[in-house]
Amino acid sequence: MATTYEFSLAYALWALGGLVLGLLLGRIFRRTVRVAAVADTAGLAAARTEAAQAQRELAASREAMRPLADEVDRLKRENAKLRRTAQEPLPLTTPLATPALGASVLGAEPLVSEPLAGTGPIVAAVPDIRALKGVGDKFAAALEAIGLDSVDKIARLNADEALDADAQLGAFNGRIARDRLVEQATLLDEGRTTEYAARFGTPG
Incomplete structure (x- = not known):
């Protein structure tokens, strides 16, 4: 025990x-x-x-x-x-059709003033909506279908119009706000390309 x-x-x-x-x-x-x-x-x-x-x-x-x-x-x-x-090209102030001295005797043709090649006015190219980041061919076609076929039209959208446009885009619904298209378009439309590049990169 x-x-x-x-x-x-x-x-x-x-x-x-x-x-x-x-x-x-x-x-x-x-x-x-x-x-x-x-x-x-x-x-x-x-x-x-x-x-x-x-x-x-x-x-x-x-x-x-x-x-x-x-x-x-x-x-x-x-x-x-x-x-x-x-x-x-500079405007002509004196006629150049007068023959030079002795031209009538020598049979020389009168001088004719012609504008130099490539001196016409330069027209700034309007950026296509495909320049906006996120806008490819299909998205661009959807935007054009509702009348937003230029950068300046997108830039002029107010908040309510942007919402209405977004609702009409079908498969791309919400992309205007999500891709900040109005902000992008405003910068490009106003020529603020440097600020655009700082925010979104080089325009496509």
């Missing part, structure tokens, strides 16, 4: 020790999980804060760059106007 009693006591002590050890390990594990969760939450919050800060800085940079982009576009338009003026 004494041997049985000692064996049972030792077994009970081992079981009690195992139980205490298990409780201790479980507590440590739960604490570790809580610490990891807090760390993950803090890291996610920090990442979101950094992303929001980056977006604010990007928006501020665009706003700071906009006056410069407008000035560059204005200079481009003025330069193009000067080139057109310089290349237009």
Whole structure:
């Protein structure tokens, strides 16, 4: 009987020790999980804060760059106007059909003034709606079907008209807003190509 009693006591002590050890390990594990969760939450919050800060800085940079982009576009338009003026043929102020001295004797033909090749007025090309980012042939056909067949027409849409047009596009419903077509068209229509490139890239 004494041997049985000692064996049972030792077994009970081992079981009690195992139980205490298990409780201790479980507590440590739960604490570790809580610490990891807090760390993950803090890291996610920090990442979101950094992303929001980056977006604010990007928006501020665009706003700071906009006056410069407008000035560059204005200079481009003025330069193009000067080139057109310089290349237009000058008006004739004196007739050139009078023969030169001795022409009647020598049988020389009168001088005839002809404009030089390539000196006609330069007409700025109106961008096609396919120049807008996101507008391919099928989307362009859908826009043309509802009357939006030019960049300036899209640029003149107000918010309500853009919504109405979006609703008529069938498979392309919502693309005017999603692709920011009115904003794109406004920049191209006003000749603000530098700002357009900064926001959307080179026009297609």
